[in-house]
Amino acid sequence: MTDRESLHLFTVSRDGNCVRLRLAGDWIEADTASSVELIRACTDAGLESAQLFLEASADLQWNSLLASRLFQLVRHCENHAISVDDSGLPSSLRKLLGLALAVRLDPGPRPKPPGILAQLGRYGSLVREEVVSLLAFVGELVLALLNLVRGRSQTRLRDLFYFIEQCGPRALGIVALISVLVGMILAYLGAVQLRQLGAEVFVANLVALGMVREMGPLMTAVIMAGRTGAAYAAQLGTMQANEEIDAVTTLGLSPMEYLVVPRLLALVLVMPLLVVFANVVGLVGGAVVASGMDVNFMQFLTQARESVGLGDIVTGLVKSVVFAALIAVAGCQAGLLSGRTSAAVGNATTRAVVYAIVYLVVADAAFNILYSVMGV
Amino acid sequence: MRYGARLVQENLNFQVNRGDIFVIMGGSGCGKSTLLKHMIGLSEPAAGEVLVSGENFFRAAPEQQVAMRRNWGITYQRGGLFSDLTLAENVAVPLQQYSALGKAEMAELIAFKLALVGLHGFEDYYPGEISGGMQKRAALARAIALDPELLFFDEPSAGLDPLSSRRLDELIVAISESLGGTVVIVTHELDSIFGIATNAVFLDAETRTQLDQGPPDWLLNHSSHAVVRQFLSRGRRDSRQASGELQPSGDRA
Numbered sequence: 001m002t003d004r005e006s007l008h009l010f011t012v013s014r015d016g017n018c019v020r021l022r023l024a025g026d027w028i029e030a031d032t033a034s035s036v037e038l039i040r041a042c043t044d045a046g047l048e049s050a051q052l053f054l055e056a057s058a059d060l061q062w063n064s065l066l067a068s069r070l071f072q073l074v075r076h077c078e079n080h081a082i083s084v085d086d087s088g089l090p091s092s093l094r095k096l097l098g099l100a101l102a103v104r105l106d107p108g109p110r111p112k113p114p115g116i117l118a119q120l121g122r123y124g125s126l127v128r129e130e131v132v133s134l135l136a137f138v139g140e141l142v143l144a145l146l147n148l149v150r151g152r153s154q155t156r157l158r159d160l161f162y163f164i165e166q167c168g169p170r171a172l173g174i175v176a177l178i179s180v181l182v183g184m185i186l187a188y189l190g191a192v193q194l195r196q197l198g199a200e201v202f203v204a205n206l207v208a209l210g211m212v213r214e215m216g217p218l219m220t221a222v223i224m225a226g227r228t229g230a231a232y233a234a235q236l237g238t239m240q241a242n243e244e245i246d247a248v249t250t251l252g253l254s255p256m257e258y259l260v261v262p263r264l265l266a267l268v269l270v271m272p273l274l275v276v277f278a279n280v281v282g283l284v285g286g287a288v289v290a291s292g293m294d295v296n297f298m299q300f301l302t303q304a305r306e307s308v309g310l311g312d313i314v315t316g317l318v319k320s321v322v323f324a325a326l327i328a329v330a331g332c333q334a335g336l337l338s339g340r341t342s343a344a345v346g347n348a349t350t351r352a353v354v355y356a357i358v359y360l361v362v363a364d365a366a367f368n369i370l371y372s373v374m375g376v
Numbered sequence: 377m378r379y380g381a382r383l384v385q386e387n388l389n390f391q392v393n394r395g396d397i398f399v400i401m402g403g404s405g406c407g408k409s410t411l412l413k414h415m416i417g418l419s420e421p422a423a424g425e426v427l428v429s430g431e432n433f434f435r436a437a438p439e440q441q442v443a444m445r446r447n448w449g450i451t452y453q454r455g456g457l458f459s460d461l462t463l464a465e466n467v468a469v470p471l472q473q474y475s476a477l478g479k480a481e482m483a484e485l486i487a488f489k490l491a492l493v494g495l496h497g498f499e500d501y502y503p504g505e506i507s508g509g510m511q512k513r514a515a516l517a518r519a520i521a522l523d524p525e526l527l528f529f530d531e532p533s534a535g536l537d538p539l540s541s542r543r544l545d546e547l548i549v550a551i552s553e554s555l556g557g558t559v560v561i562v563t564h565e566l567d568s569i570f571g572i573a574t575n576a577v578f579l580d581a582e583t584r585t586q587l588d589q590g591p592p593d594w595l596l597n598h599s600s601h602a603v604v605r606q607f608l609s610r611g612r613r614d615s616r617q618a619s620g621e622l623q624p625s626g627d628r629a
Contacts, residue, residue, distance in 0.1 A: 035484055063523050064555070065481065068488030092554035096492065099550050103494035110500055341459035341504050 009033055012041045017050045021073075023089075024057040027066040035072035042073070052077055055088025067096050074101060137333045141264070144256040154257040155265075163266035167228040171274060174223055179211075179278040182219050183285025186210045191293055200293045204303035207286030212308055212316045216279040218364055221323035224271065225356035229331035232263050233352030236335025237345035245336065255336065264328035271324035272317045279316070311376050319367050323360055330356035377410050378422045384410050387585045388424075390577045397552060397559045397572050399592065402579035403607070408562045409453065409530050411579065415560065416450055416528050417441070428526070446474050449519030450528040455511040457503040463490060463514045464499035470521045489517040493547060509540040513547070520551055527552060529561040533568055541565065545572050566610060578604045 009032055011022045019042055033041075042052060054070065070086075074097065077084045086094050114122065147153045190206035236259060239245050248255050287300045295303075331352040338348035377384040384407040392398040400408045413419045415426055417433040425432045433444060450456075457466050467486045471477060477485065490496055493513035495506075503511050512532060519527060532548065533541030549572050552559045563569065569576060569592045577589040580603060587601045596608040 034481065036480075064488065064520075065477075065485060068481075068485045071488045071491060072484055092556070095550055096554040099547070099554075100488055100491040100496075103491070103496065107497045107501070339504070341502075343460035 010038065010041070012045045014045045014050070018053050019045045019047050019050045020053045020055060022055050022057060023060050023062075023066070025059060025061070027060065027062045032066070033069070035069040038069055038073050039076050047077070047082060048080065051083040051085065053088060054084065054086040056090055056093070060090065062090075062093060064096070067093060067100070070097060071100050133337070134329075134333065137336075138329065140256050141260060141329065144254065144261050147257060148261060153261065154253050155261045156258070159258075159262040160265055163263050164270055166231075167224065167267055168270040168273065171224065171227060171270075172277065174227065175220055175274055175278050176281050178219055178223055179216070179281040180285035182215050183207055183211060183282030184289045186215065186282070187286040187289035191289065195293070200290070201295050201299060201303055203286065203290045203293070203295060204300045205307035207290075208283060208304035208308045209312060211279045211282035211286070212312050214316075214364075214368075216275050216282060217316050217319040217323060218360065220271065220275050220278045220320065221327060221360050222357065224267065224274070224324070225327045225330070225353055225360065228267060229327040229352045229356045230349050232328065232331030233335040233338070233349045234345060236332060237338035237348040240336065240338045241340045241342070241345060243340075260328075260332045260336070263332055264325060267324040267328045268321055271320045275316060275320040279313075315367075315371055315376055319364065322363055322367075326359040326363060327356045330359055377407060377414055377419075379410075383584055385579055385584050385586070386423075388577075388579075390586065390589050392558060392560055393575070394558055395556070397549065397561065397574045399569050399573040399576040400560065400562045400579065401564055401569055401576055401592075401607070403564065403581050406579045406581035407584075408564075408579055412528060412530050412560070412562045416448060417445070446522060447525045448528065449522070449524035449526070451512065451515040451519045451530065451532065453530045453534055455503065455508075455515040457511055457515055457518070459503050462500050462502055463495065463506075463517070466503070466514065467518045467521050470518065474522055485521070489521055490514070492520070492551065493517045494543075509536050509544075512536065512544060516544070516547065516551075520555070523555050523557075525557050527557055527559045529559070529563075531562055531564075533563060533565045538567070542567065542571070548572065566608065569608070578607065 009023070009025050009027065011020075011024075013020045013022070021038070021042060052073075070089075070093075074084050074086070078101075086097060089097075144153065144155075148155055186207045187203050190203045191200065194200055194202050194206075236245070239248075239259075245255055245259075248258055283304060287297055290300050291297060334348040334352035334355065338344050377386070377388075388411065400411055402408050410419075414421050415428075417426075420434045425434075428444060431440070431444065433441060436444065457463075458469070461469070464483075464486050467489055468482060471482050471485065475482075487496065487499065490498060493516050495510060495513055495517065498506065498510070498514075503514065506514070512535075516532075527548070529548065532544050536544065545568050548559060548561070551557075561568065561573070573592050575590065576592045576595065578587045578595070578599075578601075579585075580587045582603075588595055588599045588604045590599075592608060595604055597605070599605050599608075
């Protein structure tokens with residue numbers, strides 16, 4: 001006799017070729033018999049060569065925890081071809097068990113996760129797939145842009161204006177904040193070195209050239225990757241989850257022309273303007289720091305104007321246009337390739353930002369090499 | 377109930393009795409689901425109050441709100457399953473939150489709940505890998521994980537074929553009977569309304585209030601509102617003009 005039996009929660013008796021399991025008492029409290037115990041007690045009573053009769057005393061209190069244990073017990077009996085008679089149980093409990101046992105749907109075993117080698121191989125082919133899908137995406141995008149040039153595009157002007165407003169004016173605040181700080185950082189960085197040479201006034205050169213050629217475009221692009229690229233991925237990913245992209249396709253519209261082109265164009269048109277704005281604000285930040293080192297505002301401005309030529313400004317703007325396109329491509333591609341679950345939309349957004357920043361840094365390095373070879 | 381300046385429904389006054397299978401019915405866009413959101417404490421009514429066992433959810437202390445929610449099981453229109461968790465993990469969420477069960481016991485309980493809704497063996501599947509009807513049933517399994525006293529359904533049969541939706545209805549009845557709970561269902565499916573409801577309230581989109589309440593069979597022939605009779609008779613003009621009949625015996629607050 002086990003402990004639980006002595007608590008009078010259940011009794012097992014054998015009579016003839018019938019094993020009787022009698023349940024009693026309060027089965028709602030946590031410390032009751034587990035299904036393993038029930039099965040063992042019945043087996044000890046010689047269940048294998050008998051049939052099982054389930055009954056309950058009138059004082060039985062139960063919830064679905066008991067039902068789940070009986071369910072295990074009955075399934076155990078079924079697997080061992082032991083017949084079960086539950087007519088001694090309360091009718092609601094019988095009904096519940098009946099429901100649980102009614103449907104036998106075997107989904108079959110799930111496919112096993114691949115081994116390490118297979119995973120390595122899959123990883124390798126994944127890299128190739130990524131490259132192919134990026135090239136395909138860019139190719140389709142170019143075709144869509146050609147259609148736009150030929151005036152046969154499905155792109156709506158209204159969408160373009162909407163996205164310009166989203167990624168332009170609304171981004172000014174954050175761009176201003178980051179740029180003024182970057183300008184100040186550049187100034188401090190130079191000031192420490194230049195003061196040793198007594199050449200504080202050249203802080204203006206450092207800030208102006210640094211902002212216009214490098215930090216202005218790059219920092220603005222990083223902000224826009226986090227702000228707009230992520231938003232594109234989340235929008236398109238949610239549209240994918242809502243079957244909106246399917247709707248666009250079956251309505252005879254091209255997702256590329258209808259969804260991607262306005263987003264890309266908006267970003268490409270707005271980015272250079274944001275960069276000009278960022279440069280100006282960055283210079284102001286630098287000037288504030290410089291004024292603390294006895295370089296007054298007019299001196300700073302004159303020095304900055306002398307150091308920066310038109311070529312410097314153009315190189316920065318060319319960068320910004322390319323950066324904008326890269327951010328839009330990373331964001332839209334991640335969104336369109338997204339799965340249909342909420343987790344997948346989250347992954348798409350992460351992917352958009354990570355890819356965009358990788359693209360940005362690689363492209364920036366390439367630009368700098370190119371510019372130094374070209375001597376601009 | 378209102379969304380901003382837009383009034384959805386007003387002057388609602390009805391009671392759901394213990395053990396009822398209560399249907400909130402009405403045409404599309406009349407505010408059925410909004411009413412349900414107010415009943416389950418997701419949105420606060422603009423005026424008036426919702427009492428559950430005499431308790432106003434929005435006036436209750438936070439611990440009490442948790443205790444109230446523990447006794448509620450809710451399935452949403454689109455299931456509301458967590459898509460990054462397997463079915464077993466979905467059902468486990470309320471169990472881990474509110475019960476002190478051991479691992480093995482919890483696994484048994486989860487297997488049982490999934491078997492109840494006909495999904496035995498699907499423990500390790502993700503919601504995205506099973507059909508819409510299965511998702512609804514899995515959501516039901518999660519809703520009944522804790523043997524709730526109160527079960528809420530928002531459009532259980534939306535998007536299901538007639539056979540599956542009838543099976544789901546039968547499942548709801550069987551589970552509520554055996555667990556002894558009360559069920560509140562939002563639906564416009566007449567089959568469900570006549571098949572399982574013991575009591576109902578009709579919301580009207582035009583007058584923005586409840587037109588009538590009572591058992592649906594009784595409403596079909598005896599409602600004093602032609603709109604309600606017409607709704608329940610699938611839009612057929614009924615010949616009986618029951619305008620002289622009495623309303624159900626007073627509003628039960």
